[in-house]
Amino acid sequence: MLxxxxxxxxxxxxxxxxxxxxxxxxxxxxxxxxxxxxxxxSKSPRNGEGGSLPHAAQASDxxxxxxxxxxxxxxVLSQFDLQGVADxxxxxxxxxxxxxxxxGISVSAGLPDFRTPGTGLYDNLAKYNLPEPxxxxxxxxxxxxxxxxxxxxxxxFPGQYKPTPTHNFIRLLHDQGRLLRCFTQxxxxxxxETGIPADKLVACHGNFDTATCIDTGKRVAIAxxxxxxxxxxxxxxxxxxxxxxxxxxxISFFGEKLPDRFYELAGLKEDSAECDFDRCDLLIVxxxxxxxxxxxxxxxxVPNTCPRLLLNRQPVAKFNPVLALMTGDATGFRFLDHSNYxxxxxxxxxxxxxxxxxxxxxxxxxxxxxxxxxxxxxxxGPPLENVIPKRKPISRKTVAAAAKVFKR
Numbered sequence: 001m002l003x004x005x006x007x008x009x010x011x012x013x014x015x016x017x018x019x020x021x022x023x024x025x026x027x028x029x030x031x032x033x034x035x036x037x038x039x040x041x042s043k044s045p046r047n048g049e050g051g052s053l054p055h056a057a058q059a060s061d062x063x064x065x066x067x068x069x070x071x072x073x074x075x076v077l078s079q080f081d082l083q084g085v086a087d088x089x090x091x092x093x094x095x096x097x098x099x100x101x102x103x104g105i106s107v108s109a110g111l112p113d114f115r116t117p118g119t120g121l122y123d124n125l126a127k128y129n130l131p132e133p134x135x136x137x138x139x140x141x142x143x144x145x146x147x148x149x150x151x152x153x154x155x156x157f158p159g160q161y162k163p164t165p166t167h168n169f170i171r172l173l174h175d176q177g178r179l180l181r182c183f184t185q186x187x188x189x190x191x192x193e194t195g196i197p198a199d200k201l202v203a204c205h206g207n208f209d210t211a212t213c214i215d216t217g218k219r220v221a222i223a224x225x226x227x228x229x230x231x232x233x234x235x236x237x238x239x240x241x242x243x244x245x246x247x248x249x250x251i252s253f254f255g256e257k258l259p260d261r262f263y264e265l266a267g268l269k270e271d272s273a274e275c276d277f278d279r280c281d282l283l284i285v286x287x288x289x290x291x292x293x294x295x296x297x298x299x300x301x302v303p304n305t306c307p308r309l310l311l312n313r314q315p316v317a318k319f320n321p322v323l324a325l326m327t328g329d330a331t332g333f334r335f336l337d338h339s340n341y342x343x344x345x346x347x348x349x350x351x352x353x354x355x356x357x358x359x360x361x362x363x364x365x366x367x368x369x370x371x372x373x374x375x376x377x378x379x380x381g382p383p384l385e386n387v388i389p390k391r392k393p394i395s396r397k398t399v400a401a402a403a404k405v406f407k408r
Contacts, residue, residue: 157229
């Protein structure tokens with residue numbers, strides 16, 4: 001079940017204000033879709049462009065308290081729900097879709113995510129006697145005590161789990177010629193197991209595909225590493241002795257550099273030959289808390305008119321209007337803001353969301369076939385509570401008053 005809340009992008013009274021760009025009479029319907037939690041959101045300035053407030057926010061300070069700040073662009077979606085996204089994909093014939101994926105898309109495969117209270121990986125590492133949960137992925141702690149990581153790696157090593165429907169939806173986008181790239185935080189390699197070519201995947205934090213001795217810099221066959229880790233402490237100690245130092249899969253720990261390919265394709269290098277996000281015509285963010293940088297910052301690198309779809313169990317990376325007023329930092333999804341023109345948020349299980357999106361795109365049969373090869377559809381998760389309170393829009397009078405304060 002997916003939890004649904006829908007806000008039209010701007011209050012009806014504000015659509016008639018003269019001289020401001022806002023939704024027209026064809027603005028997205030205010031009627032809730034039966035299977036999506038939908039929030040408005042607006043694009044933040046990209047790569048430093050337009051770093052100040054949207055032009056609507058900079059309008060005159062006339063008007064009543066109920067006159068909300070309006071979007072900086074007309075709506076790019078017919079409606080702010082999965083139907084609107086499906087319509088956009090068809091009418092625009094999107095061929096440069098970027099997927100940003102986190103651990104949440106692997107939960108139905110039997111793998112825990114990292115930060116969900118009670119069930120997340122970091123909440124269930126007591127058996128490893130760590131000083132703090134994240135120490136298991138800390139390179140300095142690994143050098144001092146590698147045992148906890150090897151124990152965890154034995155549980156997580158690829159080959160023990162099957163791709164989820166969400167992984168197969170990404171494969172479906174590739175099969176349709178719509179996928180530009182999948183940037184994944186996951187180390188489980190389940191995207192590759194669906195058959196998505198390696199050149200379409202960016203393992204932002206590395207994965208289990210390769211391994212290296214961190215003391216000698218020499219590559220070690222991943223099959224050998226798998227066999228040693230699965231054999232337990234005796235196995236990995238013998239492997240380390242054989243190679244003259246600690247051997248680990250090429251997963252980026254805290255304290256280590258991320259893969260060069262990530263920086264290159266994300267446009268985070270000064271000499272990057274290309275940036276995928278410059279070409280993106282639809283961004284889909286799935287199953288991630290968006291708290292780890294620089295991955296989290298990528299949602300704001302797409303063009304200002306590129307729609308962004310969040311499929312997640314909770315709202316993340318929310319636009320902060322107060323911070324925007326104080327600093328001009330207009331980053332994040334505006335799910336609680338009335339200045340939406342392009343963002344859609346769907347709260348619930350990602351498998352349920354991609355199933356509905358595939359139906360609306362007219363490719364449910366193809367997705368069913370891919371999912372069937374991986375064991376079929378899992379049981380839908382329980383419905384989520386509507387946890388997002390409605391936020392009162394900021395009036396132009398408030399914006400003007402704040403602007404005078406910050407100019408002093």
